Amino acid sequence: xxxxxxxxxxxxxxxxxxxxxxxxxxxxxxxxxxxxxxxxxxxxxxxxxxxxxxxxxxxxxxxxxxxxxxxxxxxxxxxxxxxxxxxxxxxxxxxxxxxxxxxxxxxxxxxxxxxxxxxxxxxxxxxxxxxxxxxxxxxxxxxxxxxxxxxxxxxxxxxxxxxxxxxxxxxxxxxxxxxxxxxxxxxxxxxxxxxxxxxxxxxxxxxxxxxxxxxxxxxxxxxxxxxxxxxxxxxxxxxxxxxxxxxxxxxxxxxxxxxxxxxxxxxxxxxxxxxxxxxxxxxxxxxxxxxxxxxxxxxxxxxxxxxxxxxxxxxxxxxxxxxxxxxxxxxxxxxxxxxxxxxxxxxxxxxxxxxxxxxxxxxxxxxxxxxxxxxxxxxxxxxxxxxxxxxxxxxxxxxxxxxxxxxxxxxxxxxxxxxxxxxxxxxxxxxxxxxxxxxxxxxxxxxxxxxxxxxxxxxxxxxxxxxxxxxxxxxxxxxxxxxxxxxxxxxxxxxxxxxxxxxxxxxxxxxxxxxxxxxxxxxxxxxxxxxxxxxxxxxxxxxxxxxxxxxxxxxxxxxxxxxxxxxxxxxxxxxxxxxxxxxxxxxxxxxxxxxxxxxxxxxxxxxxxxxxxxxxxxxxxxxxxxxxxxxxxxxxxxxxxxxxxxxxxxx
Amino acid sequence: xxxxxxxxxxxxxxxxxxxxxxxxxxxxxxxxxxxxxxxxxxxxxxxxxxxxxxxxxxxxxxxxxxxxxxxxxxxxxxxxxxxxxxxxxxxxxxxxxxxxxxxxxxxxxxxxxxxxxxxxxxxxxxxxxxxxxxxxxxxxxxxxxxxxxxxxxxxxxxxxxxxxxxxxxxxxxxxxxxxxxxxxxxxxxxxxxxxxxxxxxxxxxxxxxxxxxxxxxxxxxxxxxxxxxxxxxxxxxxxxxxxxxxxxxxxxxxxxxxxxxxxxxxxxxxxxxxxxxxxxxxxxxxxxxxxxxxxxxxxxxxxxxxxxxxxxxxxxxxxxxxxxxxxxxx
Numbered sequence: 001x002x003x004x005x006x007x008x009x010x011x012x013x014x015x016x017x018x019x020x021x022x023x024x025x026x027x028x029x030x031x032x033x034x035x036x037x038x039x040x041x042x043x044x045x046x047x048x049x050x051x052x053x054x055x056x057x058x059x060x061x062x063x064x065x066x067x068x069x070x071x072x073x074x075x076x077x078x079x080x081x082x083x084x085x086x087x088x089x090x091x092x093x094x095x096x097x098x099x100x101x102x103x104x105x106x107x108x109x110x111x112x113x114x115x116x117x118x119x120x121x122x123x124x125x126x127x128x129x130x131x132x133x134x135x136x137x138x139x140x141x142x143x144x145x146x147x148x149x150x151x152x153x154x155x156x157x158x159x160x161x162x163x164x165x166x167x168x169x170x171x172x173x174x175x176x177x178x179x180x181x182x183x184x185x186x187x188x189x190x191x192x193x194x195x196x197x198x199x200x201x202x203x204x205x206x207x208x209x210x211x212x213x214x215x216x217x218x219x220x221x222x223x224x225x226x227x228x229x230x231x232x233x234x235x236x237x238x239x240x241x242x243x244x245x246x247x248x249x250x251x252x253x254x255x256x257x258x259x260x261x262x263x264x265x266x267x268x269x270x271x272x273x274x275x276x277x278x279x280x281x282x283x284x285x286x287x288x289x290x291x292x293x294x295x296x297x298x299x300x301x302x303x304x305x306x307x308x309x310x311x312x313x314x315x316x317x318x319x320x321x322x323x324x325x326x327x328x329x330x331x332x333x334x335x336x337x338x339x340x341x342x343x344x345x346x347x348x349x350x351x352x353x354x355x356x357x358x359x360x361x362x363x364x365x366x367x368x369x370x371x372x373x374x375x376x377x378x379x380x381x382x383x384x385x386x387x388x389x390x391x392x393x394x395x396x397x398x399x400x401x402x403x404x405x406x407x408x409x410x411x412x413x414x415x416x417x418x419x420x421x422x423x424x425x426x427x428x429x430x431x432x433x434x435x436x437x438x439x440x441x442x443x444x445x446x447x448x449x450x451x452x453x454x455x456x457x458x459x460x461x462x463x464x465x466x467x468x469x470x471x472x473x474x475x476x477x478x479x480x481x482x483x484x485x486x487x488x489x490x491x492x493x494x495x496x497x498x499x500x501x502x503x504x505x506x507x508x509x510x511x512x513x514x515x516x517x518x519x520x521x522x523x524x525x526x527x528x529x530x531x532x533x534x535x536x537x538x539x540x541x542x543x544x545x546x547x548x549x550x551x552x553x554x555x556x557x558x559x560x561x562x563x564x565x566x567x568x569x570x571x572x573x574x575x576x577x578x579x580x581x582x583x584x585x586x587x588x589x590x591x592x593x594x595x596x597x598x599x600x601x602x603x604x605x606x607x608x609x610x611x612x613x614x615x616x617x618x619x620x621x622x623x624x625x626x627x628x629x630x631x632x633x634x635x636x637x638x639x640x641x642x643x644x645x646x647x648x649x650x651x
Numbered sequence: 652x653x654x655x656x657x658x659x660x661x662x663x664x665x666x667x668x669x670x671x672x673x674x675x676x677x678x679x680x681x682x683x684x685x686x687x688x689x690x691x692x693x694x695x696x697x698x699x700x701x702x703x704x705x706x707x708x709x710x711x712x713x714x715x716x717x718x719x720x721x722x723x724x725x726x727x728x729x730x731x732x733x734x735x736x737x738x739x740x741x742x743x744x745x746x747x748x749x750x751x752x753x754x755x756x757x758x759x760x761x762x763x764x765x766x767x768x769x770x771x772x773x774x775x776x777x778x779x780x781x782x783x784x785x786x787x788x789x790x791x792x793x794x795x796x797x798x799x800x801x802x803x804x805x806x807x808x809x810x811x812x813x814x815x816x817x818x819x820x821x822x823x824x825x826x827x828x829x830x831x832x833x834x835x836x837x838x839x840x841x842x843x844x845x846x847x848x849x850x851x852x853x854x855x856x857x858x859x860x861x862x863x864x865x866x867x868x869x870x871x872x873x874x875x876x877x878x879x880x881x882x883x884x885x886x887x888x889x890x891x892x893x894x895x896x897x898x899x900x901x902x903x904x905x906x907x908x909x910x911x912x913x914x915x916x917x918x919x920x921x922x923x924x925x926x927x928x929x930x931x932x933x934x935x936x937x938x939x940x941x942x943x944x945x946x947x948x949x950x951x952x953x954x955x956x957x958x959x960x961x962x963x964x965x966x967x968x969x970x971x972x973x974x975x976x977x978x979x980x981x
Contacts, residue, residue, distance in 0.1 A: 082717075107699040107828065111706045114729060118710050121721040130721055137725070141732065141827070148825045150779045150791035162826055166732050166739070173731030178724055188716045314718060521720045557734055564742045565689075568773040 007106070008153065012049040014143040015109060016042050019097070021136045022116045023090060029123060030087055031075040037068070041094040055101055065095050086119045106147050113140045127516055138163055172556045180532075180549040182542035183525040201280040202429050202450055204241050207250040208394045211429070212385050212406035217447035220278055221431060222286055223514055224443040227272040233436055233443050235477065236324065237289040237453065237465065240430035242303040244339055246419075248347035249394060251412060251427050254339060256301040264290055268325030276517060277316045283307045286430060286445075288322035289465065295319060302336065303426065304328065304463075315517055317527070329462035332424075337457060340424035348395040348416065355420030365458050368421045369466065372414060376471040379403070381410075383473035407469040407476070411452035414468035424457035428465070432477065439511040576628045576640065579647045583621060586650040600625050614650075621646040680839035684750040684770065687821070691834045692745045694737065700829030703733060733829055740830040743777050743823045747794065752801060754842035756970070758935075763808040763842040765816060770799040779825040784816045811846040811931065811974045815839070845970040846928065848936040855937055858914045858946075913959055914941055914948040916969075931973050938973070942966035952976055 007015075020042055027035040048055060068091040069079070076084045093112045100109055117133050117140075142163035146154045201221060203210065222238075230236065244254030270292055277285060285298055285306045294300055295318035298308050308316070329336075343352075355368075362368045382404035390397045395413045398405055411427050418425035432451035434443045453467040470477040523531075537544065584594045584603075592610050594603045604622035608615040624643040627633045696704070707730055714722030752766030765784070771777050771794040781789035784806050794800045808814055819840065822833035916937045921930045934950070941948040942963065949959035950969045955976075957969055 107702065111699075111702055115706055115710065118713060118719070118722050118725055121719045121725070122717060125719065125721045130724075133721070133725070137728070144828065145826045148779055148828050150781070151793045152778075154778075166735050166826065167728065169735045170728055170731030173734055174724065174727040177727035177730065181723070181727065184715050186716045186718045188712065520724070523720055523723075524718070553734075557738070560735065561738050564738055565745070567775055568742055568746050 007049060007100070007102070009050055010153065010156070011106070011143070011146050012046065014139070014146050014156075014159075015100075015106060015113075016046050016097070018113050018136070018140045018143050019093060019109070019116075021139060022113050022120070023093075025120050025123070025129070025132070026086060026090060026116075029083070030090065031072075033071065033075070034087055034090055038090055038094040041097060045097045045100075055098055058099075061095055061098055064098075065092070068092075068095065082122060086122070089116065089119065110140060110144055110147070113143075125521055127513065130520075134167075138167060141166060169560060172560075173553055176549060176552045176556065178523070179528075180545050180552070182545045183523070183528050185525050201278075201282070201447060202240050202284075204243075204253050204282070205250050206243055206408055206412065206427060206429060206452060208387070208390050208398070208405065208409055208412065211408040211450050211452055212387065214450040215385060215406070215448045219447045220510070220513075221280075221445045221447050221449070222275050222277040223517075224276075224434070224445065225274050225441065226443065229436070229441070229443075230271055230324070234433040236433070237451070237467075238286045238431040238434075238445060239289040239291070239304065239306075239428060240286055241284055241428075242301075242305050242455075243427040243429065244303065245342070246344060246412075246416065248344045249392075251415075256303045256305065258299050259302050262291075262300050262304065263328070263331075264292070264323065265327040265330075266292065266323040266325070267327060268323060271322045271324060272320070273322075274317060274319050276514075276522065277312060277318070279313050279315055281311055281313060283309075283311055285312070285316075285318065287320050288324060289428075289430070290323050290326040290328060291320065292323045293319075293321040302333075315522055317518075317522055327462055329457065330460065332457060332462065337424045340426050340457060341419050341422065343416065343419050348393055348399075350396045351399055351413065351416055352420045354399070355417045358417075359421045365423050365456075368418070368423060369456065369458075372417050372421075373466070373468065373471045376410065376414075376468055381405075381472045383469065383476060408452045410468040410472060411454050414466070415454045418454065418456050426455050428453055428455050432467075437507050437511050437514070439507050440514060442511070442514055444510055444514075576625065576643065579644055580625050580629075583625075583647045583650055586647075600629075617646065617649060621650075680837045682839055684748045684768075685836055685838065686748040686772075687745055687834050687836075689745055692741055692832055693834065694741050694830050694832040697824060697829060697831045700733070700831075703729075703829050707733070732827075736827040737830045739826050740823060740832045742775070743825050744780065744821065744832045744834065746773060747771055747777065747780070747821070749821065749836060749838060751838040751840050754840070756843035756845055756967070756974070757808050758845045759808050759811050759847040761808055762805040763814050763816075763844060764803045764805045765819075765840045765842060766801050766803045767819075767838065767840070768799055768801050769794055769821075771796060773797070777823070777825075780821060780823045782819060782821050784819045789822070808842065808844040811844050811928075813841055813975065814844045815841045843971060843974055845974045846931040846935040848939055849929065849932040850936075853933060853936050853940075855914065855940060855944075856916065856920055914946050915951055915959070916941065916948055917951040918953055919951070927978060931976060935970060935973050938966055938969045954979060 020039075023035070023038060047053075069088065072084060072087045072091065073079050076087065078084060079088075089112070093109065093116065096105075096109055096112065100106060114137070117136055120129065120133060138160070142156070142159040145162050146156075146159045149159075201219075202214070224233075226233070241253060242256070243251035244256070245252040271288060273288075275286060285295070285308050287306050290304060291300070291306050294306065297310065298306055298318070300306055358368045358371045362371065380403060383406070384404045385406060387398075387405040387409060388402050390402065394409075395416045398409050399413050399417075415425045415427050429450070429452045431445045431449045432453075433449045434445035436443050451469070453465060453469065455463045455465055457463050467477060532545070537548075580600070587594065587603075587607055590611065592607050598606070600622050604618050607618050611618075621643070624639060624646060628636070628639055628643055633639050707726055710722060710726040710729070713719065714726055748770040750768045750770075752768055754763065754765050757763050767782055769780065769782075769792070774796050776796045777794045779791055780794065781791045782802050782804050783789040784804050787804065787806050790802055790804050792800055792802045804819065806814075806816055817840075818835050818837045820833055820835050822831060824831050916934055918930060918934065921933055923930075925933070938948070938950065942961070942965070945961065947959045947961045948965075948969075950957040950972060952972060955972055957965075957972060
């Protein structure tokens with residue numbers, strides 16, 4: 001049997017190329033020695049196969065396998081877990097190649113190659129990854145086809161063409177399965193390992209410079225789809241971590257309690273929207289200040305933060321309601337307010353002194369507030385992305401020396417001044433603004449929109465949001481970051497008029513990426529049942545889904561089977577014959593069917609006798625047919641057109 | 652039906668064939684082109700196909716566990732591809748038409764070759780079809796659209812006689828090797844197997860003087876004795892061309908002096924101790940050598956006598972007689 005036949009160089013090369021392509025993306029996260037080892041094995045195997053040399057013996061391979069397992073154990077300090085699994089798989093596939101001598105052994109290698117494709121999705125599920133993997137599957141499948149060519153050598157172009165055909169024909173089945181296959185929320189066992197990469201995003205502490213670093217990042221923090229878009233979505237404050245403790249340098253979260261119900265007074269209409277949050281490995285969720293509902297799996301704290309019960313490790317979609325105009329905390333607890341007044345001792349004496357003077361000169365808290373904001377407004381404070389570094393006492397240095405800073409500098413020093421003046425205050429971080437993508441209507445909030453502001457507590461009014469940055473740079477709040485920073489600091493990704501086409505391209509790409517996230521990556525059990533009920537499935541139980549799935553994939557397979565089968569039995573007819581058959585049919589309707597024994601000339605003669613009124617045109621048509629079919633004029637387009645017109649005249 | 656079921660499962664054929672035989676019992680030899688309709692092509696997954704299924708199952712479980720949306724897509728795409736490949740494998744075999752070709756006689760110990768004409772009437776070319784006689788290596792071949800290929804399958808011919816391999820199988824696993832589509836046919840293939848010529852140094856039996864010729868002294872090959880009607884196998888040199896030109900039939904010149912070449916190869920001249928087959932082997936060897944030597948020879952078997960003649964056609968007739976010889980039963 002040819003199953004034991006040696007591999008042809010083309011088939012061997014195809015297998016090795018497939019494996020190289022499927023393994024290439026893994027090089028970025030495997031320990032260096034594994035890709036190097038695998039690459040060397042691939043090259044050696046090709047050399048041995050090309051030269052027809054014998055493969056290494058089994059004991060050597062077994063020894064190599066043991067050494068490799070030991071190497072993996074040493075590199076990862078464990079033999080358990082997802083990454084270790086990928087490493088072991090890679091090494092073992094490489095060694096299996098050294099054992100693959102006959103065509104029979106290739107099936108295992110090819111199946112492992114398909115399996116390696118899926119391991120790549122542990123690390124990336126972006127559109128480019130998907131396209132690359134489609135390419136890889138195409139090539140692996142072509143390799144399979146090449147291996148099945150037993151009689152004649154397959155040409156790579158034919159293999160690729162046939163492979164593309166199989167994949168294309170599989171797409172309808174894939175779509176039906178993707179939409180209808182009943183989804184189960186994972187994990188089925190264990191906990192999926194988290195990616196140890198640090199994500200950009202807000203942190204739970206804030207020191208000078210933290211937010212301005214973020215503002216250089218173009219990464220999407222979250223996307224929002226409004227039920228009814230607000231008039232100025234770019235002026236919405238997205239509430240994130242609330243920071244209550246200050247040690248002179250850095251703000252910390254402090255203590256907050258979980259609460260069951262939030263007391264707030266709505267002063268305006270509610271906004272309904274859905275947030276799709278990018279994974280940030282933290283627990284907080286973002287909502288427009290002030291959240292009026294809590295999504296499932298989340299809870300609220302006493303300082304009005306919304307937190308998830310689990311770390312956000314995967315893209316998370318949640319429905320939200322908010323009240324942009326509100327009143328909260330009129331009757332705040334005492335301990336809450338005292339903690340919002342606490343300051344470290346002996347820090348920033350000048351700022352304390354300033355606050356003390358304001359307190360003495362003012363009749364009420366409102367007046368102190370105004371004085372503080374006026375200071376930022378009137379004195380030469382600069383809003384910049386690149387503030388000079390601050391030393392041991394950032395508040396004093398910023399307020400009295402450098403006077404240039406980003407939102408965290410203003411929020412931090414303003415909160416400090418308020419506390420020093422006896423007004424309970426805290427720092428709130430989050431995002432301000434965002435950009436509506438005109439292509440899909442989603443509001444995109446990027447890391448560059450990270451922001452920090454202050455909440456102060458006023459008697460009778462409760463917690464009030466004060467944004468000191470707005471006092472310094474009203475443009476930041478009005479028109480976004482790009483407009484607020486000096487032109488020299490802008491980069492193309494921050495937008496601006498000069499880079500209009502870049503902006504358009506970015507909108508387009510973002511709309512695509514967003515649909516990808518929403519519909520492909522975010523198609524989870526919840527989304528599936530929502531989608532199916534939108535499509536008219538009243539009862540999207542898994543039993544119903546399986547029935548519909550069976551029926552629709554059955555229909556697809558039947559359609560495909562009959563299409564394939566028709567191609568098998570239907571003979572191709574020349575257009576000339578087809579047209580002539582039409583003419584014969586027309587004559588048959590008139591009552592003169594062509595007899596099997598009749599040639600075209602005899603038939604024309606008989607028809608002419610029977611219907612003298614169409615004699616000329618029948619004769620002409622018949623002459624054209626004879627010329628086209630028997631007169632060697634088959635390729636004559638002019639004649640064919642004339643013939644077609646003649647046939648049409650008989651309808 | 653019940654009996655058919657039982658007998659199908661008691662046989663030693665592979666399970667695939669047993670199932671096939673049970674559903675569609677073998678119908679005996681067919682003559683003429685046989686088109687493999689939809690109902691004659693069976694299909695089952697191969698071991699590779701089952702392994703593929705297990706791989707896909709693992710991929711599905713992995714996708715669920717790690718919430719890999721692209722994993723689902725890949726798994727479903729590959730699953731769809733498996734289904735599509737089943738249709739392609741089936742189509743690769745369906746609607747080909749097969750007819751048996753004529754086998755050339757061989758000697759026992761050689762390979763008997765059975766040509767089969769495989770016609771592809773459709774518009775799609777067929778790749779990697781295979782024909783397999785029971786227990787033999789498969790012969791792979793391609794058939795382009797709307798053409799016919801002739802495939803020769805070989806099988807060692809162990810015994811003399813008319814060799815009929817019986818049912819053979821045409822199968823394919825193209826394009827992915829996950830499915831095995833096959834059909835069993837009995838096209839009444841046959842091949843004539845001559846006895847194996849005895850090897851070694853085997854002298855021809857002594858030539859006998861042709862009976863009734865008298866002294867036969869001084870007569871040579873050139874002594875014209877008369878004309879008789881032409882028999883196939885007569886040497887063209889002995890055809891009376893002038894006489895043929897006058898009449899409608901060929902006539903062969905007969906000479907009286909061919910006594911030296913008048914040779915009888917007689918079954919009974921060989922000692923019985925050798926056994927039947929060895930005796931036939933020796934006769935085969937004699938037939939071949941006599942013809943190669945250009946001699947006129949006759950063959951005597953217990954139940955058959957072939958008059959002396961010369962030429963390859965005569966040789967083949969003799970060998971056929973040896974191949975098909977059946978000793979009288981007692």
